[in-house]
Amino acid sequence: xxxxxxLNTSKRDEMRDITREVQSYVRKSGxxxxxxxxxxxxxxxxxxxxxxxxPDVKHDVLMRLDEVYxxxxxxxxxxxxxTASHLKAITTGTSQTVIIxxxxxxxxxxxxxxxxxxxxxxxxxxxxxxxxx
Numbered sequence: 557x558x559x560x561x562x563l564n565t566s567k568r569d570e571m572r573d574i575t576r577e578v579q580s581y582v583r584k585s586g587x588x589x590x591x592x593x594x595x596x597x598x599x600x601x602x603x604x605x606x607x608x609x610x611p612d613v614k615h616d617v618l619m620r621l622d623e624v625y626x627x628x629x630x631x632x633x634x635x636x637x638x639t640a641s642h643l644k645a646i647t648t649g650t651s652q653t654v655i656i657x658x659x660x661x662x663x664x665x666x667x668x669x670x671x672x673x674x675x676x677x678x679x680x681x682x683x684x685x686x687x688x689x
Contacts (some may be wrong), residue, residue: 557686561577561671561681561684563682564678564680565677565680565686567676568627568676569644570618570673571614572671574594574682575661578592578661581686582661582684584597587687588656590660591654591686591689592685592686593652593687594653594654598650598680601672601673601680602645602647603669604669604670604684605670610626614670624643625640638675644675645674654669656686
């Protein structure tokens with residue numbers, strides 16, 4: 557079972573909580589026990605799991621990624637000018653796998669699933685693959 561989430565991002569760097577959308581699709585799938593793989597096919601976006609209770613965590617993560625990977629660097633050579641977004645996507649990764657138990661995502665109390673935009677605003681897609689087992 558494969559489901560596509562379409563996202564319209566509004567900023568260059570943004571972390572969008574997609575936990576509810578993923579959980580909704582898990583419930584609709586009817587799979588009680590298995591795995592959910594959340595994946596994006598973009599080279600300047602990522603998928604991560606992190607705290608979703610305090611919005612300042614998103615701010616702090618994006619701030620530090622900007623410090624580690626500045627948008628402008630005198631040694632960047634990529635002609636498109638978005639090397640930082642590629643580096644951020646490499647750091648977060650393009651997918652996460654979450655266990656499904658009793659029809660629910662097995663996430664910690666404070667965990668959420670995030671689509672990470674690093675080169676927006678753009679129209680983006682991410683995919684959820686549910687596997688029984």
